[in-house]
Every structure is written in C-alpha cells, then in structure tokens.
Amino acid sequence: MLYALLAGALSVIAVWWLKKTTGVSCPWSIEEFGGSAELTNPAFPLGFRPGVCWPSGAAGSGFCLLPFFFMLRGFGKKVSILAFAAPLLLGLTAGIGRMLAGAHFLSHVVDAFLVDWLISGALYVLIFCRRGFLKAFALLFMGSGRTKEEEGMGVTGRRTAVRPPFAVLIFGLGLWWAFVFDAPMLLKLLAPKGAASLSSAALALESGIAFALVGASLAALLSLFPRMIFRALLVFLTILGAVSFAAAFLYGTAMTPDMVRNLIATDPAEAAGYISVRSVFVFLWALIPPLWLSLRGNAAPALTLRPGKTALLKALGLRLGGVLLPAAAGVLLIALNFQAFSSAMRNDKSLRYLIAPVNIVYSAIKTAAADDSPDEKRVRLVTDPAPKAAIQVRRPTLFVFVVGETARAANWGLNSYARDTTPELSKIKLINFPKVTSCGTSTDVSLPCMMSRIGRSNYDRDRILSEESLPALLERAGMNVLWVDNQSGCKGTCEGIPTREVFCPDGRCRDDDVLIRELEREIPKLPADRPTVLFLHMIGSHGPAYSERSRQAAKAFEPECRSADLGSCSREEVVNAYDNSIRETDRVLAGLIRRLEARSARLDSALLYVSDHGESLGESGLYLHGAPWWMAPSEQTQVPMIFWMSDGFARTFRLDTQYILARSREPLSHENLWSSVLGILGIESRTLRPEYDFSGRSR
Template sequence: MPLFKRLLAWFQPDTSRPLTQAWLAALWMGLLANWPLWKQLHSLPGVGLGFMLAFAGMVTAATGAVLSLLAWPRVIKGVLAFLLMAGAALAYFIGTYGIVFDPTMVTNMVQTDVRETRDLLSWRLLASLLLLGALPAGWLLRRPRAPVQALARRLGGNLASFSLAVVAMVLLALSVFATLSSTMRNQKSLRYMVTPLNAVYSVSAVAVRSLAGPKGPPAVLGADARLLPRADGAKPPLLLLVVGETARAMNFSLNGYARPTNPELAKLPVTSLFSLRQVTSCGTATAASLPCMFAPQGRSAFDADKPQENLLDVLQRAGLAVLWLDNQSGCKGLCDRVPHSFTAKLPEGAAPMPAGLCSGEECFDEALLHELDKRITALDAQRLQRGLVLVMHQMGSHGPAYFKRSPPDLKPFQPECRSNELQQCPREQVVNGYDNTLVTTDRLLARSIAWLQAQATHFDTGMLYVSDHGESLGENGLYLHGMPYALAPREQTHVPMILWLPEGGALAASLKPGCLAGLRDKPASHDNLFHTAMGWVGARADVYRPEWDLLAGCRR
C-alpha cells in the first residue's frame, strides 16, 4: 500500500510546489512550444525517431535545469508566466517565418517601432499566445501557495533538481552523440530554435553587453576632417544617399532579373547609371547593418559595442551640410548629431502631403521628396555653399506586409499576397507583392534623379543607393530576414547598389571613360560606403581609405 501511494503521488504531484511547477512548465515548453524545432528536425535526412526523442528529452532537461534554479515561491509563477507567453510568441514566429532568435534579433526587436510591430500581428499569433502561453500560465497562476519550507531545504532541493537535469541531459547526449554532433555541426541554426532557452540566452547576452558597454559620448572619428580645395567656379557637391530597406539584388531587373522591376531606371542612359551586381551587406537586419555601413572599419572589424561617430559626423565636421530624412523606424543613433527629420514632420510653411501619399502614420517613400527644397533651405547657408549630403532612409520593401509598401497605381504584378502571414499565400503571390515594392523603389529613385537634375544649376549632383540587407521569400522555408550572419542565406546578404552621375557633371568628368562600367560585376560591400561617400564629395580625414573608395581607381 505505501508503494502504491508513492506511485500515485508521482502521477498526481503536488502542484503547489515550485519545483513541480517548474518541471511541468519545462515539459510543456520543451515538447509543445518547440513544435517548429521538431518539424525542422523531422525534415532533416538521417534523423530518426530515436534521436528526436532523445533531443526532446535534452531540451526538456535543459529547460528544467534552468527553471530549477528559479523555483522559489515568490518568483516562480511570474517567471513561468512570462516564459510561457514568450515561448508561445517565439513558436509562432519561428514556425511561421523560419526565423531564429539570437542576440541580433533581440536588438532588432527592441528597435522596432509600432508600425512594424502592427504588421506582424495576426489571428494565428493570438491563437498561439492563448493556447501555448495564456492557457498553461493561467493554470499555474491558480495553483495554491506552496507550504512553508526551510531555506536550506528548498535550496538543496533546487540544486538537486538542477544536478539531476544536467546528468540526464548529458546521458541523453551521449546516447546519440554521433548523430547529435553531426546534426549540430551542419544545422547550426537549430541552437537558436530551442524555445525559450534561445530567448533567455539572447536577452541575457544583450543585457550584459549593454551594461558592460562604455558610457559617455561616442568616440570621435575623423578629428582632422576637411574638404579638398575646389577649382574656381566649381559647384559644390550634392550627394544623395538613399538607404534602401530589405531589397535583394537578385530581384532587380538591372541585375538580370527577368521581371521589369526597374522600368524607370532602365530608361536612363547606361553611361550615367551603374548597378553593381555583387554587393554584400554588413548584416541581415537594419539594427546591425546601419551602424556598420556608416562606419569606416568594415564588417570584420566593426564593434557595435563601442559607440563611435560615423560618416555623417565626419562629413559635418569637414564643413558640409548634412540632412537625414527618415521614412522608417529611425536612424539607429546615426543622425543624432546632425539635422534630421521624419517624412511626416513637415517643415514650417510646407504644403500638406498630397492625397494618397500617406495613410495614418505610414507614408509611401515618395513622401521623402515632398517639400524637399524647403527642408534644405532651412539648413545652414554657409555649409550649403560647401556642399550637401542628403540621406533618405526608406521604408522600402519591409515585410511581412509587402502589399502596404506599394501604392494602388503601382502594382504591376498580380495577384499579390494581401496577408502578413506569408506562408498562407502561394509563393508566387508573395513574390508578386515583394516585386511591387521594388517597382515603387524604382520610381522613387527615378524621381529623386529628376530632382537632382533640377539642382544642377547650383550643385554638382549624384546619387548612391544601397539596401541595408536582403530578404528571404520562402526559399528553404525561410521568410523575412535577421538570420545570424554566419548562417544567413545569400538572399539576405546580397543587396543592390546603384550609382548615378550626370554625364556633364564635374565628378563624371574627373573619371576615366568607361571605368565605372567595369565595377558592375566586381565584388563590393557595405565596407565601401563610408569611403566612397567621402571621396565623392571631396572630404578627407585620417579614417579615409582610398582602396575602399569605389571611385578612387577610376579617377584620372
């Protein structure tokens, strides 16, 4: 009879105990909230049921080990409720878009604005939150208060639980070691799919990095920044830098894509417009790419944890006028020390936005050109006499709601996916919606060039367009972007870059004939942006590297 009662107690545990709650939550999250992980494992060749069961046991044991250390009466319920909701959200996003959750994704998430967040909401997300998160969390929160227990005894129980979990995890790993080592070596993204441990690790890593980071103002770059002397009568430079969003090079018809996604740019003379076809990004998300592409060090040496000035600071220190216009979630700190504004914030005395250009809080990228002359007139006149660098930060092709990024009169590819749950649409509709956003970017660039041509009486004009990162459109089950760089597919790192120089301009005249055409198929990257921009406008500083200036080799 005592043995029967013990067995009965095992199957009917005291759910008021913090350790019991921790392990019940570990089972729920390890087995159910990780359904995208099990789906991915099942699709891999050579992975059998025995390995999947062992791996599920390892994930559950690892989760239980972590939760055992937090199994204290006044802590555990709140922690579990939070992790259950986080796990439910992660299960949806990982399962829906094929993303992984690493420290870069945490940084990107923190810097996401309300518009971008709204595009991710759906009924399926709500269902996942309710079924995988709120349901078990509500049950746990209704459990009775744990009986009083001596501190030493509770600590000993928690440590014993942690130790047993670690032992179980090690034994399970050893039992399938050959398959485990091969799978984890070849499928490195799996480690970022283990929910909610991926969130615990990634959030902790970002928090530690933030707390350990240096305080105070950013390190000065280019303290000796200056402008090269101009010939008498020469016009000051006007460089338009268009920072694209989520555009991938392989979908630009200028780069050989079969669809006409660049109909307006294709009409321009090939002697003034140059599309570079082999350009690689700094990162796979805006939060990673933007600071890196405006830094002089290049991706391999750039350290996001060491705040420093950027290209805009150096150009302003050299004496140029600098203006950042944003139609997205902000400049990630790049424009904090230079004049900057959002498209929806019109200058004083400006005409209202034309009908149809904005809807609620979101505007189409063409709004970047609205009342642009008034914005420039408001800048320092003496700086303008030396030259102007204007940065336009697009909303571009930001997903998953691609259909929102193109106006009704600019949707040549139909039918397009009208949902933010891309996996629910046929892939050709997803591509249609995405390609429509590129046609919208094409029109923005063409009209920007027309505006630059109108400034030619006062400035020596030019444009450099480059996207911050690419995008996955369902290839290998992946959508959107943000994969760890080492694991990211080419779709997320191969970006378009376009140079436009008017044939009669001073810069074009200073270059060797036909030289720029030779750049079209040469490898380039975001590393070139800082130095090319400085060379373009005739700015110099100790951080300028001519070998990274795309135009340097073409100068006479």
C-alpha cells in the same frame, strides 16, 4: 444606469478603435467606385491604419443605446420592445443614410450592431451574473469550486477542485516546453535535409525527452524561490517560450542575440505590422495551457525548520534530488547519442537558439551585457581631426545618398531578374552594381556599419558606435549636410547633424513619395559656395506588410499577399507583393534622378542608392530578415546599389565614369561606401582607404 452608461461608452470606444485600426476604406474611396484605395477585409493589428470605415460609426451612434434594452428588460414586455426598437431604428436610419452617401456598405452597419450588441451583452453578464462568472474564473485559475462570496455565505457541500500536484506541474511544463516550444528545433532534427530517417527520428525523440527532463529540472530549481516569485518566473518563461515558438512557426526566425536586438530596436509602428489574427492565435495557443498549469499547479511545500536536523536534511535532499535527477537523466539521454546531437548542432548553429524559453533569456542577457543602443547619446571619437574639401564649387551642388530598406539583389530588375522590377531606372543612364554585400541583416546593424569606416571584415559594434559617422565627418569637412528620415530613425548615424523626419497626417508615410517632395523642398535652399549632402532614409520594402509599400494603381503582379502573416499566403503571393514594393522603390529613385536631371543646367548633382540589407521570402522556411551573419542566406546579405551623376558633377569632381563602371562589375560591399563617398566628393582624409574607393579619385 451605471451599467448602461459604461456599456454605451465602451461600445463607442470599440467602434472608434476598430475604425482606426482595421484599415477598411469607404466605398467612395475604393478604386472600383472611382477612388484609389483597394477593397479589403478588416485586418486586426494594434496600430492605426488608413481607411477608418469599418464598422459604421454613424450606425454605432444609435446602436450604442442597446445597453438600455438590457437595463430595462425586466420592466415589462412593451418597455423591453421599445428599448430594443429605439436604438435599432436610430442606428439603421443613421447607417443607411451614410450608405446612400457612399460612406459604408450594408455589412459595415450590421457589424456595428453586432459589436455593440456583444459588448452590451457581455458586460451585462459580467456585472449582473457575476456569481457564475467568478465561480468559473476561480475554478479555472484558483483551483476552488467555491467563490469567496459563496464561502462567506456559508455554502457547503460543493466539491473542491483538486490542483495538479507539484510533479504534474514541473513535468507538464517540461513536456510542453520541449515538445511545443522546441518543436521547430525537433522538426529540424527530424528532417535535417527535408527527409526523415530512422536515426534522425530517434535523435529528435531522444532530444525531446532530454529537454523535457531538463525543463522539469529547471522548473524544480525555480521552486526553491518563494511561491509568488516561483509562479511569476514560470509565467515569464512561458510567455517568452510562446513568443519564441510563434516567431519560429510563423517566420522561421531563431531568437538569436541579433534578433533580440532587432526586437528591442523595433518601434511600436513597426511592431504592429507583425501582429495579425493568426499570429495572436498561434501565440495564445502556445501560451494558455502552460500558463494555466503555472497558475494552478501546486507549488512545492515550503521548507520549514522542524526539531532535529535529520528532518530538515531529508526534506532538503528530496528537493535537491527533484532538481538534479531529471537534469542528470536528460544529460544521460543526450550522452547516449552525443555524436549525432553535437554534429547536428555544429552543422546548424541556429538550432541552439530554438531551445525555448531559455533562448530568449540567454540572447537578451548577452545583448544587454554586450550592446549599447545605437541611438544612445555619447561622445564620439573623431577619427580625422582635419578632413578637407579639396574641390571648390561655384554653383549649387547636391549629392543625394539614398539609404534603401529591405531591397534584395535577387529581385532587382537591373541585376537580370526574370521580372522587370526596375522599369523606370532601366530607362536612365546610370551605373548598376550587381555584386554588393551588406554589413548586416538588419537596419540596427547595417546602418551604423555602412556609415562607418569600419566594415564587416573588421566588424566591431562597440567601436562603430563610439566613432563619428560619415555624415558627421562630411559636415566637419565643410559640407552642408541634412538627414531626412522616413523610417524608424537613423540608428545614431545622424547624431550631431541637422535631421528631419518626414511629415504625414497619419504618422510615418507608408511610401517614399514624400522623399521626392523633400528633395524639391531643399533644392531652392542650396548654397552655391559649398556642396550639400542630402541623406534620404527610405521605408522601401519594409515587411511583412509588403502590399502596403506600393500603390494599388501601380501593382504589376497579382495576386499579392495582403497579410502580415506571410506563412498564410502562397509563395507566389508573397513574392508578388514584394516585387510590387521594389517597383515602387524604382519609381521613387527614378523620380529623384529625373528631378535632378531636369535642373542640370544650374545644378551639379549625383545620387547614390544602396539598400541596408536584403530579405527572405520563404526560402528554406525563412521570412523577413535579421538572421545572424554567420548563418544568413544570400537573400538577406546581397543588396542592390546604383550610382548616377550629371555631366556637370562629373566635370566638377573630375570623376572617370569608365573607371567606376569597371569597378561596378567587381564584388563590393558596404565597406566601400565610406572611402567611395569621400572620393566622390573630393574629401581629403586620412581615413580614406584607396583600395575601397570605387570612384577612382584617390588612385
């Protein structure tokens, strides 16, 4: 009875969880049947997704009684048939009833049956056939052919599985770490320019063997710890290596300190977007063999104090020899071809961050030692004690600063991209800036930097985070400032000013339409005696699920990649999904401007939009963003920027449109934002640098 209740409860929970996470919409919501949602196959991330229609919860309410069939299967044929037929009939009746109402497809009902059947059967085997299960578990992970239960019963004559010897453990791990975890690095050594040669093949092979020997030496060094700590460290390093391999294999990402910082700064909702069936499979494929070896392999025998110093010294010498000799052999192999190896490392600095699993450990230590979280509460240095608003306004005035997300200049229609990804903005009279460089390649770096007086040319993260941000200075200058966020936070740049996250029924909004509603919500509240500065932080084109950033009815480019696993899609599908997301940003920005324009008779307004960083879409095997600045491709650093203002705003703040237009043709960067915003709003501050002010007011 306890089994039946537990299995039934797990079946209900499993169906509920799958409905919440797989993102399958009901037929009545699908575009083909008069709705607005798209027809999709189930996805398997960890986070909740809109849809909630697979598998059938109604059918599951009947099928969750299947455990009673397993419970009663030994009580006679008629009882067994009745125990199977009753939940089957109840589930089909409820499921088909919902199908007729348009809530499910037949497959949703069948899948609910399969889920409940598998849970009921698996739990039955686990509980009532536990001797066989525990024996298999012990054989796999404990190296014993007999379970404790059998040993307690006095069962003899069974073969005891032999654990892999200590040498197999350390050299096996060294080989796996080198030729699997480090495979992305070895492939780059093998074909540095896309083609292999005899010399590059020799370099890759020598490097692989050298790193295998050094890895074995590292494992042998860790064996000097007590056995439990030794195994825990091996498991920890193996998990890190599998993470590094999956990131490099799926997205071409090296685990640099910047990337580790991004990983730490990513919230659970963002992280769930990176998880797919393929990414989990790749991770487990890389993890399970070395994990099994780490848990089952024999640890080195413990050093014991025996009578006489000679025996102890001999044992200690053997242990140290096991550590030093493989390391020396690995270093010698590298030295034999050091010129080629060092040249490759100098030409491509990312290679050193592909040496797993130590790459994540090094990057994490460097990040933890050198970095503070941008969201950490701190006392910030006031850079100007008395900023002053030099222009007095006499009617509601609004300056909207839109922080874009993951938009790259190469796919921006206003920048002469081959596709028209900005059809709405092209109809509006505005100023486009085609040559803008970001301060970083991730939100965690770029957002604090673009809101700071310190730019990329004098980049100092600690100094940036220790000084007040642009929104705080504007508020001290007398502006009415508000930050509205539809992303993963402001990274400390909105500290000390009014801040609001957008509200959506299912958490963070998947598109930026909500920002238009936020603008309309604020306009009636605008004071007439001082300007209002409204910062809007978009979700924009945040990947890897680009397809979720655009509405089905507005998708102009098909087919598009609908998976978080970008490597499983063609290049065309990835670009199509990304370009559709850019068109969505275009529609939202045009909507914001048109609403400001429609109120120009009683409202002076302006809008500045700039993306925080760009994105790689498969160029040179790279996806997403976050590459270190020194190796980042232009796709991740070149971003779009536009500026629009009403005639009343230009008159009030005495801005020269022709001057701004001329400056827009010059190469600019995030470094221009601090001084230009102060110039646009007429703020007198000693932090304003005229050479960086593209508004022209500080000339």
